[in-house]
Amino acid sequence: MNALMLASDITKRPVVTLGGEAVAQVRDVVFDGHAGRVSGFTLSGRGLFSGPLRQALPWEAVSSLGPHAVMIHDETAFESRDEVADSAEAANGHVLGARVLTDTGTDLGHVTDVVIEVTASQALVAGYEIAPAKSLGPHGRTVFIPLARTIAVSGEALVVPAAVADYMMDDLSALEKAIPEFRSRMSGKEA
Structure with missing residues (x-):
């Protein structure tokens, strides 16, 4: 499970x-x-x-x-x-506070927490909780984004594919349902 x-x-x-x-x-x-x-x-x-x-x-x-x-x-x-x-x-494991930018230059916000997917044998980073940029809507709430498999991480920014913006979710259960479709889309298959 x-x-x-x-x-x-x-x-x-x-x-x-x-x-x-x-x-x-x-x-x-x-x-x-x-x-x-x-x-x-x-x-x-x-x-x-x-x-x-x-x-x-x-x-x-x-x-x-x-x-x-x-x-x-x-x-x-x-x-x-x-x-x-x-x-x-x-290995630069620090991401809290990092700005989240799409590969097309859109600021999505900054990382406030890390979403972990726990299986019987491992714990993988599945996404991030972010405080969205003011341009994306009401400030003060958080949203969740899935983790792209190919991602650039530095101490200042997390660069994600632009498609991540289509999968911004308001809660973890919605993110959990969206992750398989997102992963399929990122692997080149349409869900």
């Missing part, structure tokens, strides 16, 4: 062993920008005064990512924070 979720909704989710012990909580989602996938999570301790941990959780060690917790076999799943986070940062 595939599910769409926002990266911001995953933060603060408990990390729980299959034995039922809550061992950490998600601090940040770490992305591999080139591969378009989640590479892992930085962690913080459990409790009010707990700070960041020196350990992180690589995606490969996640048993499942559900609506209420991240499940792992046990604490041996943790790795050095540097091994999980540094590789993604080197």
Whole structure:
């Protein structure tokens, strides 16, 4: 089963062993920008005064990512924070705040969150939540756009095909329904 979720909704989710012990909580989602996938999570301790941990959780060690917790076999799943986070940062994994521009030069807005498609074996970037540019309509609301497979990402801008503008959706369920048609269109097939 595939599910769409926002990266911001995953933060603060408990990390729980299959034995039922809550061992950490998600601090940040770490992305591999080139591969378009989640590479892992930085962690913080459990409790009010707990700070960041020196350990992180690589995606490969996640048993499942559900609506209420991240499940792992046990604490041996943790790795050095540097091994999980540094590789993604080197791949320019930062997109929050980046301007979204079409390949025809239209400003769609700026990225406010990342939409993740979680399957049984991986977590892929499926799209973005954006605050639309003033020229596109009422300001102050957010919309969702699907991720194009071929995309340019820098710290300042996300360049997407102009067709993305045809698939701007008001909610995640509408985006989930639109993604297969968008992917088909981008692969050269008409849905």
